[in-house]
Amino acid sequence: xxxxxxxxxxxxxxxxxxxxxxxxxxxxxxxxxxxxxxxxxxxxxxxxxxxxxxxxxxxxxxxxxxxxxxxxxxxxxxxxxxxxxxxxxxxxxxxxxxxxxxxxxxxxxxxxxxxxxxxxxxxxxxxxxxxxxxxxxxxxxxxxxxxxxxxxxxxxxxxxxxx
Numbered sequence: 417x418x419x420x421x422x423x424x425x426x427x428x429x430x431x432x433x434x435x436x437x438x439x440x441x442x443x444x445x446x447x448x449x450x451x452x453x454x455x456x457x458x459x460x461x462x463x464x465x466x467x468x469x470x471x472x473x474x475x476x477x478x479x480x481x482x483x484x485x486x487x488x489x490x491x492x493x494x495x496x497x498x499x500x501x502x503x504x505x506x507x508x509x510x511x512x513x514x515x516x517x518x519x520x521x522x523x524x525x526x527x528x529x530x531x532x533x534x535x536x537x538x539x540x541x542x543x544x545x546x547x548x549x550x551x552x553x554x555x556x557x558x559x560x561x562x563x564x565x566x567x568x569x570x571x572x573x574x575x576x577x578x579x
Contacts, residue, residue, distance in 0.1 A: 441539035442521035443497055445505035446471075446512040452526060453513075459574035461513075466572060481559035490551035516571075518545040525579075 446465060454462035466473055473491040474482070481487045488495035493515040494505040503514060504523055514520055522528070522538035529535050541547065545564040552562040 428558035440501055441513050441519035441523075442501050443494060444503050444521050444524060445494075445513075445514075446509055448504065448520060448524055449513045451571070452524075452529070459572045464571075464573050465513060470515070471509070473510040474508055475510075490556065506534045507525040515551075516547055517541050 445506040446462065452458070454460055477484075477487055477491055485495070490496060490509070490511070492507045492510055493512040494502055494507045494509070496515070497519075501519060505514065518539045518541035520539070523535040523540040528538055529540075532540075536542070547565060548567070549562065550569070553559065
């Protein structure tokens with residue numbers, strides 16, 4: 417009988433460790449990115465984003481659109497993800513860094529960001545055309561076509577790990 421209890425307890429310990437180690441990456445918001453990504457010598461990515469249409473997407477929603485989940489999923493990073501993964505990001509900030517680069521809770525640390533493989537293992541995404549087309553597609557009532565190369569040139573910013 418004691419043998420069964422020990423096996424059961426050991427199994428419980430292993431399951432507990434697995435649950436603790438299983439991490440859902442959380443969305444932390446552009447303000448957390450700003451700390452490192454707004455230095456002139458690193459390319460001022462935050463300033464570029466803040467001046468971009470992505471940062472102002474919520475202001476483009478009028479009337480009922482501002483509360484419509486079909487609109488919010490693309491006009492706000494925070495509104496378009498599983499709410500259990502929202503840490504400090506807000507709906508009001510619109511399409512933030514994490515819409516393109518993935519939830520930053522685990523890769524936001526400078527030492528992690530300097531190691532691309534490690535950052536990607538911790539949730540960072542290197543965006544591609546498919547990433548953009550999650551929102552820039554025919555499902556949008558305001559869709560006017562999407563030329564990936566043209567629009568990429570408008571949002572492109574330096575990789576701060578190369579500076």
